[in-house]
Amino acid sequence: xxxxxxxxxxxxxxxxxxxxxxxxxxxxxxxxxxxxxxxxxxxxxxxxxxxxxxxxxxxxxxxxxxxxxxxxxxxxxxxxxxxxxxxxxxxxxxxxxxxxxxxxxxxxxxxxxxxxxxxxxxxxxxxxxxxxxxxxxxxxxxxxxxxxxxxxxxxxxxxxxxxxxxxxxxxxxxxxxxxxxxxxxxxxxxxxxxxxxxxx
Amino acid sequence: xxxxxxxxxxxxxxxxxxxxxxxxxxxxxxxxxxxxxxxxxxxxxxxxxxxxxxxxxxxxxxxxxxxxxxxxxxxxxxxxxxxxxxxxxxxxxxxxxxxxxxxxxxxxxxxxxxxxxxxxxxxxxxxxxxxxxxxxxxxxxxxxxxxxxxxxxxxxxxxxxxxxxxxxxxxxxxxxxxxxxxxxxxxxxxxxxxxxxxxxxxxxxxxxxxxxxxxxxxxxxxxxxxxxxxxxxxxxx
Numbered sequence: 001x002x003x004x005x006x007x008x009x010x011x012x013x014x015x016x017x018x019x020x021x022x023x024x025x026x027x028x029x030x031x032x033x034x035x036x037x038x039x040x041x042x043x044x045x046x047x048x049x050x051x052x053x054x055x056x057x058x059x060x061x062x063x064x065x066x067x068x069x070x071x072x073x074x075x076x077x078x079x080x081x082x083x084x085x086x087x088x089x090x091x092x093x094x095x096x097x098x099x100x101x102x103x104x105x106x107x108x109x110x111x112x113x114x115x116x117x118x119x120x121x122x123x124x125x126x127x128x129x130x131x132x133x134x135x136x137x138x139x140x141x142x143x144x145x146x147x148x149x150x151x152x153x154x155x156x157x158x159x160x161x162x163x164x165x166x167x168x169x170x171x172x173x174x175x176x177x178x179x180x181x182x183x184x185x186x187x188x189x190x191x192x193x194x195x196x197x198x199x200x
Numbered sequence: 201x202x203x204x205x206x207x208x209x210x211x212x213x214x215x216x217x218x219x220x221x222x223x224x225x226x227x228x229x230x231x232x233x234x235x236x237x238x239x240x241x242x243x244x245x246x247x248x249x250x251x252x253x254x255x256x257x258x259x260x261x262x263x264x265x266x267x268x269x270x271x272x273x274x275x276x277x278x279x280x281x282x283x284x285x286x287x288x289x290x291x292x293x294x295x296x297x298x299x300x301x302x303x304x305x306x307x308x309x310x311x312x313x314x315x316x317x318x319x320x321x322x323x324x325x326x327x328x329x330x331x332x333x334x335x336x337x338x339x340x341x342x343x344x345x346x347x348x349x350x351x352x353x354x355x356x357x358x359x360x361x362x363x364x365x366x367x368x369x370x371x372x373x374x375x376x377x378x379x380x381x382x383x384x385x386x387x388x389x390x391x392x393x394x395x396x397x398x399x400x401x402x403x404x405x406x407x408x409x410x411x412x413x414x415x416x417x418x419x420x421x422x423x424x425x426x427x428x429x430x431x432x433x434x435x436x437x
Contacts, residue, residue, distance in 0.1 A: 041311070043333065043358040047351060069355040072362045073327050075312075077319050077392065079423035082356050091356070095327060096419035103418030110429045120429070154426025163422040165415065176429045190426045 054092050054099045054134045057107055059173075061130040062122035066090035066109065079108065087113030090120070099134040100142045100169050100200055104162065107134075108174040111187065120175035124151070124191050132171060132195050144171045144195035151177050151189050162192055169197035311359060314382045318345060318365065318391035325420040326365035328391075333359050334383025344368055344376035344391050372396045 049070040058065040071080040071091040082089040090109040097103030110118030132144040152158055162172050171194075178189030316330030316337070326345050330337045336351035345365040354360035376391040 043335075045353050045355050045358040047336065047353040048355050049352050071356060072352075072354070073319060073329055073421065073423055074360070075315060075317050075329055075331065077317065077424040079427050080354060080356055080360075081427065081429055093419075093423070095325075095421045106419070108427055108429055118429070152426075157426040159422055163417075163419040165418045174427050174429065176427070186428055190429075 049094050051094075052098050053094065053137050054105070054107070055137055056135045057090050057173075058133045059123075059126060059130065060133075061127075062125055064090075064109075064119050064122065066119045068092045068107065070094040071108075079106075081108060082110065084110065084113035087116055087118035096163070097169075098136065099144075099171055100136060100140060100197060102166065102169055104164070104166050104170050104172050105134075106162070106172050106174065111176045111191075118175070120173065120191075123173060123175045123193060124149075124177055126173070126193050132173065132193075134171070140200055142197060143199035145198045146193055146195045149191060149193040151191050153178075153189055154186070157190060158192075169200075171195040171197070311357075313359070314385060314387045316378060316380065316387060316389035318342060318376070318378045318389065319421055320345060320365070320367045320391065320393040321417065321421050322394040322396060323415070323417050323420075324367045325417065326367055326391075326393075327421050328363040328365055328378055329354075330361050330363070330380055330382065330387065330389070331359055332361055332380075332382035332387075336361050337380040337382045337387070340378065340380040342376055342378040342391055344371045344373065344393060345378065347378070367393065367396070 053070055054068045056065070056067050066089060069082060069089060069091045071082070071093055072095050074080040079093055080091075082091050087110040090107060092099070093106035093108065097105045099105040099107070109120035109123070111121050111123070112118045126146055126149060128146050128148055130146045132146065134142040134144065136142065150158070150161075162174070173193040173195065175191050176187035176189065177191035178187050180187050311331065313331055313333050316328060318326060318328040320326035326347075328340060328342070328345065328347055330340070336353070338349070340347050340349060340351075340363055342365070344367060346368055347363050347365040349363070351361040351363055354362060371393070374393045374395060376393065377388055378391050379386065379388045381387070
């Protein structure tokens with residue numbers, strides 16, 4: 001009886017601990033949001049994309065490693081990006097190929113955000129021959145090798161080169177770069193890394 | 201006795217919770233307990249490699265300005281006025297903390313509830329996105345699009361919902377509308393369509409040749425313009 005009570009106490013304490021730690025690990029002001037309510041600024045994501053998708057990306061050369069969320073278009077027809085408050089979160093554009101399938105799979109990440117370096121802060125230091133690893137939800141572990149990289153003005157973004165059809169599985173890693181325009185709150189350029197699948 | 205021990209343990213664990221590093225020292229009794237369900241369905245931990253400090257779980261934004269209390273179309277957050285400091289700087293090459301003079305206002309757009317838009321490309325693929333704090337919009341219809349009603353929630357902000365769609369055969373205009381219901385309130389938005397294969401009527405400013413539009417696109421819908429993945433927090437002033 002005493003032992004059972006002790007177990008119950010530990011279980012309760014563990015549950016409380018987990019709850020406290022998870023709350024404490026959130027970003028400033030974060031709190032559990034079980035349901036939408038008036039005045040609420042966020043809702044839990046309960047219906048994310050459930051198809052085949054990449055789960056993580058890592059680039060050992062620059063020490064970048066992140067889980068991957070999926071993104072699509074925003075209201076303006078631009079690609080949605082992870083919250084600036086979560087600059088270490090990378091994302092996969094789900095209206096394009098899954099990494100490993102034929103075509104240009106798009107993975108993007110912030111160069112910085114929330115006054116911190118982002119997951120692709122050092123993407124500009126990636127060079128041809130560097131390796132990129134992607135894990136998929138079907139258990140496949142993919143290895144890509146960087147072919148080349150470009151730094152291009154955003155207003156001259158190479159749509160065909162980045163989003164155009166390819167005849168083999170490729171990867172595009174995209175972030176911001178170049179000069180920062182404080183008035184526009186935006187970097188002038190995008191850095192695009194092109195990589196080819198070498199091992200599936 | 202058991203209650204007393206439990207109470208003491210709770211107190212100790214609260215203290216530990218204040219110091220996050222204590223989490224690394226789980227004892228077997230603690231880790232053996234099934235944790236309570238936590239609503240982080242979009243977190244995608246790397247199954248193949250141990251987590252590192254660079255892996256971040258997904259959370260929807262929570263520190264933005266208050267959202268509207270109704271779903272009336274066009275309701276907006278007041279947001280925070282952008283800082284104005286016209287100058288251009290480059291990203292720092294180091295990972296030192298930014299200087300205090302750097303921008304402090306995240307330039308994320310203020311949230312507007314119950315608005316939406318649709319985009320369709322020449323090959324027929326289309327996508328509709330709608331903001332709806334009340335949950336997945338229903339009755340999403342457009343004269344230009346066949347829209348799958350199975351909404352997919354935006355993982356960066358759960359207030360947005362995406363719908364896969366296809367252009368209706370024979371629809372050749374480059375503009376249309378989409379309507380829906382969000383929390384019982386009707387909404388309406390515009391649909392932009394690229395010129396249909398073979399050239400539709402009234403397609404000024406929409407590039408695309410018949411050769412290109414007949415090939416299936418691997419990137420079903422290319423986003424507009426460049427990609428905003430940096431906000432200057434590490435740029436050197």
